[in-house]
Amino acid sequence: MEPLIFEGSPKTPSVSFDAEKGVIEIKGRSIPENSIEFYKPLVAWLDEYKENPAPKTQVNIQLEYFNTSSSKCILDLFKKIEGVRIKSEDVIINWYYEEDDESMLEAGEDYESIIKVPFKKIEITE
Amino acid sequence: MSFNIEEHFNRLQEKGKVILAYKGAINTDVINGTLEQMESSLDAMQKSKVKKKIYNVLVESLQNLYHHVDEPPEDLKDEIGSRFGIIMITEKDGMFRISCGNFINSSKIKFLKDKIDKINSLSKDELKEMYKFILNHQKLSAKGGGGLGLVDIARKTGNNLEYSFYEHKGEHYFFNLDILVN
Numbered sequence: 001m002e003p004l005i006f007e008g009s010p011k012t013p014s015v016s017f018d019a020e021k022g023v024i025e026i027k028g029r030s031i032p033e034n035s036i037e038f039y040k041p042l043v044a045w046l047d048e049y050k051e052n053p054a055p056k057t058q059v060n061i062q063l064e065y066f067n068t069s070s071s072k073c074i075l076d077l078f079k080k081i082e083g084v085r086i087k088s089e090d091v092i093i094n095w096y097y098e099e100d101d102e103s104m105l106e107a108g109e110d111y112e113s114i115i116k117v118p119f120k121k122i123e124i125t126e
Numbered sequence: 127m128s129f130n131i132e133e134h135f136n137r138l139q140e141k142g143k144v145i146l147a148y149k150g151a152i153n154t155d156v157i158n159g160t161l162e163q164m165e166s167s168l169d170a171m172q173k174s175k176v177k178k179k180i181y182n183v184l185v186e187s188l189q190n191l192y193h194h195v196d197e198p199p200e201d202l203k204d205e206i207g208s209r210f211g212i213i214m215i216t217e218k219d220g221m222f223r224i225s226c227g228n229f230i231n232s233s234k235i236k237f238l239k240d241k242i243d244k245i246n247s248l249s250k251d252e253l254k255e256m257y258k259f260i261l262n263h264q265k266l267s268a269k270g271g272g273g274l275g276l277v278d279i280a281r282k283t284g285n286n287l288e289y290s291f292y293e294h295k296g297e298h299y300f301f302n303l304d305i306l307v308n
Contacts, residue, residue: 010158031161031185033154033192065178067185068274075261100175103182103282110258 001052004045012038013063017045022054024081027062030070039073046080053088057081062096062124063104071107078115085117092118099125129292129300131202135212138225142218152191152211152228160188160213179307180215180222182282186275187226187305188213193267195228199298212302220308227302235291235299242303245276246286253281283307 001019008014013028024046032038059081066074078093085091095111097104105121112119135149145167148160164184168177191211197203198210212227230238248256257277264273280287288304 010162031189033157033189065182065185067189068278069189071261071274071278072265101178102175103178106254106281110254110261114258114262 001048004041015042017042017049019049019052019054022057023060024057025060025062026074026077027060029064030066030074032067032070035067035069035073039070039076043073043076043080046077046084050080050083050087053084053091055088055090057084057088057091059091059093060096061093064098066107075111075114078111078117081117082115092120095119095121096124097121099123129294131206131212131300134227134292134300134302135214138212138214138216141223141225142216142221144214144216145222146213146215148214149206149210149212151207151209152188152195153209154192157188157192161185164215176222176307179282180224183224183279183305183307184213184215186279187224187303190275191226191228194230196230196234196298198229199295201295222307224305224307225302226305227300229294230291230299230301232297232299235301238301239289239291241276242287242289245280248280250281250284253277257281279305 003019004015004017006012006015008028011029011031013026013030016023016025081091081093093115095108097108108121112121131149139147146160146164148156150156161184164181168180171177191213195209195211197208198206210229212225214225216223245253257274260274260277276287283305285306290302292300292302294300
């Protein structure tokens with residue numbers, strides 16, 4: 001399956017989804033006015049990936065800012081990741097947040113309580 | 127007396143040191159420009175926590191305006207255009223006030239008032255539960271709004287939302303929301 005690569009922009013994150021390695025990464029900012037449009041291909045990619053996932057799947061989310069419109073789309077992605085576990089148990093979501101960024105830590109806790117996938121919150125120290 | 131935009135704008139400017147003041151069309155270019163400008167103004171600030179909060183709140187406020195502006199009254203449309211909104215940031219004694227305003231139809235007042243009163247009545251933990259409930263149970267609208275903006279703003283700032291509805295003419299009202307960040 002082809003990897004999905006997007007470069008970051010001032011309002012959208014960089015995306016790197018690699019089916020062979022099982023590494024799924026989103027980094028940067030996610031503050032577009034209409035997030036559905038941006039996230040559509042990401043959701044579609046995961047839909048296909050979950051049918052035939054790598055033996056190990058690692059999801060790395062490292063966001064500086066995201067708006068509430070994106071927060072729902074991110075939840076949609078995580079729900080697809082839940083689906084990956086049907087075929088392959090070894091799945092982890094790593095949620096990175098900057099030191100002192102309480103709201104990003106809390107956002108991670110919110111997702112952790114909703115999603116049934118091992119979830120690790122990792123503080124980035126400068 | 128009907129609502130006067132200039133007077134309202136001037137009143138907002140008097141609330142503290144003006145950091146950002148905009149009135150006009152709310153479109154993607156304006157949002158991008160405003161965020162860019164604010165980012166460089168905020169860079170000069172010391173406290174990164176407050177900086178982040180202001181930026182987050184500004185993103186949500188601008189997008190609330192973008193998604194929810196109603197047409198202004200006919201007699202003003204030529205002068206101010208059809209997607210008119212106001213955004214102002216002032217600072218006083220370390221407290222930042224983000225004011226945003228737009229015309230709305232009177233039919234929306236009750237919904238908005240009830241929603242904000244409800245948000246203001248909730249504790250931090252209750253707001254977290256409300257946020258999670260909406261996140262998990264409500265679908266995004268076609269334009270990408272999710273009903274989470276105001277809840278998120280209240281959660282991030284930890285302060286009550288202040289609001290006013292000014293009667294303009296007929297069914298046209300002007301809605302002003304003040305968000306305090308410290």
